[in-house]
Amino acid sequence: MSDTESMDAAWAWQPFQPSSERPWDRSAAAHLFRRAGFGVDLAGIDSAVKLAPSDVVIGLIAQNQEPSEFRSTADTLAKATLAGGDPKKLSAAWVYRLLNTPNQLIEKATIFWHGHFATGAEKVKDARMMWNQNQLLREHALGNFGELVHKISQDPAMLIYLDSAVNRKAHPNENFARELMELFCLGEGNYSETDVLQLARCFTGWEIKNKRFRKNRYQHDSEVKRVLGQNGNFDGEDGVRIVLEQPAAQRFVVRKLVRFFVSDEPSPTDAMIQPLADLFRENDLQVAPVIQRILTSNAFFSSIAIGRKIKSPVELIIGMLRSLNGTTNTPLVAEGLLNVGQGLFYPPNVKGWDGGRAWINSSTLLGRANLIADVLNDDATLFDGKSLSKYLRERDVRSLDQAINHFEHCLLAIPLDNATRSRLLETATSRSSDQDRQMRSLLHAITSLPICQLT
Amino acid sequence: MLISTNQNRRRFLRSSIGGAAAIGVGSVLPECFAEAATAGKTMDDRVLVVVQMSGGNDGLNTIVPYADDDYRSARPKLSIPKTDVLKVDDETGLHPSMTGMHNLLQDGLFTVVRSVGYERPNRSHFESMDIWHTCRRKDEPRSDGWLGRFLDRQPATSGGDVPALHLGREQQPMAIASTKIRVPTVKELAEFQLRGDDKQSLRRLLQNRKTDSTEQDNELLRFLQSSTTSAISASERVAEAASTYRSDVKYPQTDLGNKLRVVAQLIDAQLTTRVYYLQHDGFDTHAQQAATHGILLRQWSDAVNALVRDLEAHDHGKRVCVMTFSEFGRRVAENASEGTDHGAAGPMFLCGGCVEAGIVGKRPNLADLQDGDLKHEYDFRQVYATILEDWLGTAPTPILGNSYKSLPLFT
Numbered sequence: 001m002s003d004t005e006s007m008d009a010a011w012a013w014q015p016f017q018p019s020s021e022r023p024w025d026r027s028a029a030a031h032l033f034r035r036a037g038f039g040v041d042l043a044g045i046d047s048a049v050k051l052a053p054s055d056v057v058i059g060l061i062a063q064n065q066e067p068s069e070f071r072s073t074a075d076t077l078a079k080a081t082l083a084g085g086d087p088k089k090l091s092a093a094w095v096y097r098l099l100n101t102p103n104q105l106i107e108k109a110t111i112f113w114h115g116h117f118a119t120g121a122e123k124v125k126d127a128r129m130m131w132n133q134n135q136l137l138r139e140h141a142l143g144n145f146g147e148l149v150h151k152i153s154q155d156p157a158m159l160i161y162l163d164s165a166v167n168r169k170a171h172p173n174e175n176f177a178r179e180l181m182e183l184f185c186l187g188e189g190n191y192s193e194t195d196v197l198q199l200a201r202c203f204t205g206w207e208i209k210n211k212r213f214r215k216n217r218y219q220h221d222s223e224v225k226r227v228l229g230q231n232g233n234f235d236g237e238d239g240v241r242i243v244l245e246q247p248a249a250q251r252f253v254v255r256k257l258v259r260f261f262v263s264d265e266p267s268p269t270d271a272m273i274q275p276l277a278d279l280f281r282e283n284d285l286q287v288a289p290v291i292q293r294i295l296t297s298n299a300f301f302s303s304i305a306i307g308r309k310i311k312s313p314v315e316l317i318i319g320m321l322r323s324l325n326g327t328t329n330t331p332l333v334a335e336g337l338l339n340v341g342q343g344l345f346y347p348p349n350v351k352g353w354d355g356g357r358a359w360i361n362s363s364t365l366l367g368r369a370n371l372i373a374d375v376l377n378d379d380a381t382l383f384d385g386k387s388l389s390k391y392l393r394e395r396d397v398r399s400l401d402q403a404i405n406h407f408e409h410c411l412l413a414i415p416l417d418n419a420t421r422s423r424l425l426e427t428a429t430s431r432s433s434d435q436d437r438q439m440r441s442l443l444h445a446i447t448s449l450p451i452c453q454l455t
Numbered sequence: 456m457l458i459s460t461n462q463n464r465r466r467f468l469r470s471s472i473g474g475a476a477a478i479g480v481g482s483v484l485p486e487c488f489a490e491a492a493t494a495g496k497t498m499d500d501r502v503l504v505v506v507q508m509s510g511g512n513d514g515l516n517t518i519v520p521y522a523d524d525d526y527r528s529a530r531p532k533l534s535i536p537k538t539d540v541l542k543v544d545d546e547t548g549l550h551p552s553m554t555g556m557h558n559l560l561q562d563g564l565f566t567v568v569r570s571v572g573y574e575r576p577n578r579s580h581f582e583s584m585d586i587w588h589t590c591r592r593k594d595e596p597r598s599d600g601w602l603g604r605f606l607d608r609q610p611a612t613s614g615g616d617v618p619a620l621h622l623g624r625e626q627q628p629m630a631i632a633s634t635k636i637r638v639p640t641v642k643e644l645a646e647f648q649l650r651g652d653d654k655q656s657l658r659r660l661l662q663n664r665k666t667d668s669t670e671q672d673n674e675l676l677r678f679l680q681s682s683t684t685s686a687i688s689a690s691e692r693v694a695e696a697a698s699t700y701r702s703d704v705k706y707p708q709t710d711l712g713n714k715l716r717v718v719a720q721l722i723d724a725q726l727t728t729r730v731y732y733l734q735h736d737g738f739d740t741h742a743q744q745a746a747t748h749g750i751l752l753r754q755w756s757d758a759v760n761a762l763v764r765d766l767e768a769h770d771h772g773k774r775v776c777v778m779t780f781s782e783f784g785r786r787v788a789e790n791a792s793e794g795t796d797h798g799a800a801g802p803m804f805l806c807g808g809c810v811e812a813g814i815v816g817k818r819p820n821l822a823d824l825q826d827g828d829l830k831h832e833y834d835f836r837q838v839y840a841t842i843l844e845d846w847l848g849t850a851p852t853p854i855l856g857n858s859y860k861s862l863p864l865f866t
Contacts, residue, residue, distance in 0.1 A: 122626060163593070175596055265675070307673060339646070341639075349598045349632060357678060361617050362686035363639035366649060369661075373651040414673070423663060427656045441653050445660055450679035 009271045012299035016053055022301060024053050026409050031306050034413070034455050035261055036060050036295055037104025038315060039323040042395065042409055057295045061288050063103040064142040070102055078131055087121030087130050091334035091344040094134065098318045099327060109141035109291070110134070111314060112260050114344070115352035117152050117184060119161040121345040129157040129211060130345050145253060145285040146244045149184060153240050154206070154213040162350065165208040169221045172200035179350055181243055190248035191228060198225040202239035244285065250277040254290060261294050263308040264356035272299075307413035310359050311455045313342040316368060317375065319455075320447050323410035324391065329380040336371035340364045360453070369448040376440045388443065389436040400428050403439055407446045413455050420449065498848030504718055504731045504777040505602070506711070506759065507628065510738030511580065512781035513748055514801030515829075517553070518567050518814070522546040525821035529788045533744060533795070546818060552753035555760025556804075560813075564763055564772075565806050566864055568838055569816030572800030572831030576783060580739070580797075583782040588629035590836055590855050601839055602730050603633030604854045605847065609729070616689050619730035620721070622714045631732050644717050647693045662687045689726060696724035704765040711735050712758040719765045722775060729847070738781060742792035755779070763806050772808030776846050776865075779804040780835070786827050800831035803838050809846070809865050837862055 018024035029048040033040045036057070040048075048056045066074070074097045081089035101107050114137055121130050133155050140148040152158050153176070159165050164176040177199035181191040191199075205220030206213070215235075225234050227242050234242070243249065254276045258268045276290055283289045294300055311319065317333055320326070337343055341364050347353055375381055376388075383391035392398075397406045404424055408416055416424070428442040446452055520526045521537045522545065540548025541557040549557050559565035577583045582593060589597040599607070606618045619631050621640040631638045641647060649657055661683050700720045706712040711733065718731045735755055740747050759777055766772045784801025800819075819829045840851035841861040852858045 171594075174594070178596060308675060310675060310679070349634070351598060351634060354635065357675075358635065360679065360682050361636075361639065362682070362689040363617050363620075363641065363647065365683055365686040366647060366690055367639075369657065370646070370650040373649075377651065414676070420663075423660055427653075427660050430656055444651070444653065445657055448657060448661060450661075450683045451676060453679050454673075454676060 092330040095330040113137040118347035118352035340367040508781035514784035553756040555756035563812040570832035576799035578797040600630035692724040696720040715762040742794040776807040799828035
């Protein structure tokens with residue numbers, strides 16, 4: 001079963017039952033934690049292996065809101081950066097959340113929605129608006145998609161980004177209406193150019209005044225419109241509702257979720273998508289049941305998923321740190337992410353990050369290795385508050401060989417081959433006798449390997 | 456010692472193709488390898504360097520109609536005296552600080568297209584720049600730029616050398632925004648190198664292409680492996696370029712000069728990058744224009760001259776074209792603070808071994824203005840169309856959204 005074509009769609013989404021051929025072991029649990037979040041340490045992996053996989057997933061899904069204590073700490077940090085108004089500082093505050101959240105699935109899904117409803121601070125320029133949108137995405141990350149779309153259609157950052165901050169009856173702005181159908185809800189081919197024009201009329205009068213959304217009824221076109229086959233004196237809410245009613249909506253969103261959580265390529269077949277699309281609609285466009293079904297499925301634990309995605313920069317760097325209980329210099333990571341193509345709050349355009357092979361070119365590959373080097377060499381980088389070698393020693397990891405095993409369990413979706421293993425050993429041994437330096441060098445080498453760019 | 460480019464290329468091919476063939480993955484070799492193997496001076500081998508003059512360059516004081524009385528009367532303080540211009544013909548001269556361009560022109564390596572603009576000119580820096588970058592107006596969706604769309608239409612080379620590079624600290628220009636490819640912005644060459652004191656061993660580790668069965672059935676892993684190999688080769692070539700690159704050409708010690716020297720090094724290192732994008736900022740000369748404008752033009756003219764001479768000396772002159780543009784020209788009449796305000800049409804410039812040297816277009820008619828600005832004779836997309844078709848060898852219409860009459864800009 002090397003591709004989705006040969007996989008039976010019904011079997012694919014049925015619950016994964018561990019077997020001797022596909023056991024629920026460290027490797028499978030680490031895969032789940034990497035995809036449902038960024039990764040956990042070996043102790044976390046080992047305690048998950050003692051539970052049933054479905055129970056672990058249910059536990060992850062149940063954490064659908066941040067605990068108030070963490071939230072208040074993370075919010076305080078983020079709000080402290082708002083005073084300066086520089087969205088770049090906000091990126092570092094998000095890095096803090098990614099590194100420290102007890103609910104990794106929420107942050108993973110928030111990044112998914114950030115790429116989906118991509119809004120760039122380069123254009124919006126207002127840190128507070130970007131922050132408010134980020135909170136909106138986080139709050140609904142595992143909630144109701146329809147509700148999220150309604151809210152995002154009135155989100156100041158989004159409307160500024162899509163040139164829709166002033167939408168007048170005489171000149172309806174088509175940008176938001178178009179992207180709502182093309183990129184947010186339906187996908188190309190599921191609406192006509194007339195639908196774009198008509199839908200744009202529904203949103204007239206929607207504007208941002210004093211950084212807040214408001215409806216200007218004098219600028220609203222109150223004539224009858226015909227949107228996606230329906231006639232009426234629609235306003236923007238009606239427009240969003242009609243778009244969400246389209247059967248293409250469930251397929252479009254589910255396809256993107258499958259690509260995000262299961263595999264980049266090949267693109268899942270329609271047959272594979274349909275059962276999840278049905279589930280999504282039956283649940284009134286609630287996201288959590290779909291993600292739960294994905295994460296507990298045969299497909300998710302099969303060879304079409306494991307090691308079949310290219311790590312995003314966030315997954316690479318946050319994954320390395322979270323797997324080793326690391327903390328670091330968050331502005332350094334935020335800046336580094338921007339340099340290797342995934343600046344938080346700085347998606348490349350309204351389509352968001354394409355992901356997959358698009359993450360990779362000679363500049364980003366070197367940039368990834370350098371970012372890891374910078375992080376490992378930064379004085380602020382600690383593992384459980386200690387040096388890397390001390391952290392490992394406390395886990396009975398004393399030799400380079402044991403360290404390779406430890407990193408392999410936490411970080412790699414595909415086991416190392418013997419040749420690479422011995423080359424890694426050579427590389428690390430040739431280094432100084434300073435054990436901490438050796439361990440960091442080894443970690444740098446492993447995380448820079450092509451195989452570690454896969455998840 | 457000067458290392459010949461052919462030697463570089465051969466060495467590079469030996470290291471990459473030899474290694475790849477050894478593991479039997481010839482079919483997944485990045486496009487650039489195959490291309491480099493057969494490359495002559497074909498269309499695929501050609502490079503476009505874009506220099507953006509940000510802020511609105513005063514075209515009238517760049518390509519000066521020194522014999523025009525209307526010019527003198529509109530600019531009692533700012534007009535360039537007849538005796539100072541670098542004469543091109545009986546009515547036109549270059550700004551006196553543009554000796555570099557004047558030399559290029561005399562050697563047949565410099566082309567000016569006069570009065571380039573577009574309908575209903577927008578005098579906002581950002582909006583006008585966006586129009587130049589995307590070829591689209593505000594009311595149209597514009598998620599990518601004209602060069603980004605060009606890149607999108609190239610055969611997929613992801614994993615190979617970057618298809619385009621933005622050198623600088625500024626925000627990445629929209630012109631190279633693409634839907635498929637993330638064009639890197641490189642602030643300095645050091646970013647193209649592995650960092651850290653274990654970089655030597657890391658390079659050896661990453662470059663080792665020995666493989667096993669796991670890799671064979673995971674196409675993504677093979678892709679990553681070959682991408683990594685080519686990244687390491689590219690960075691080695693860049694490092695070698697930086698350390699062994701010798702040039703008799705003296706680049707000016709300016710930001711633009713330094714960046715263009717890097718461009719020359721990268722081109723000489725046989726990177727398959729097609730587009731280099733750089734910005735030269737400061738042209739928003741509303742007050743006390745004369746001194747500032749002279750300095751900016753000198754920096755540009757000297758740096759581009761150095762690049763073109765350098766490329767010629769390294770036998771790349773015929774495969775590189777440098778295009779310079781600005782988002783608009785400036786108002787014909789000077790303002791009260793010895794500066795000029797935002798205008799409309801202005802000149803564009805092409806430099807290189809393949810340009811049809813000279814001045815294209817009529818002398819601007821200063822007696823027939825539109826809201827105080829020059830009317831455009833050519834749409835900027837005509838220049839783009841010419842570059843796309845005659846230089847980069849691709850059909851311009853799908854990229855520009857419309858068909859534009861091309862101009863005789865290349866030999």
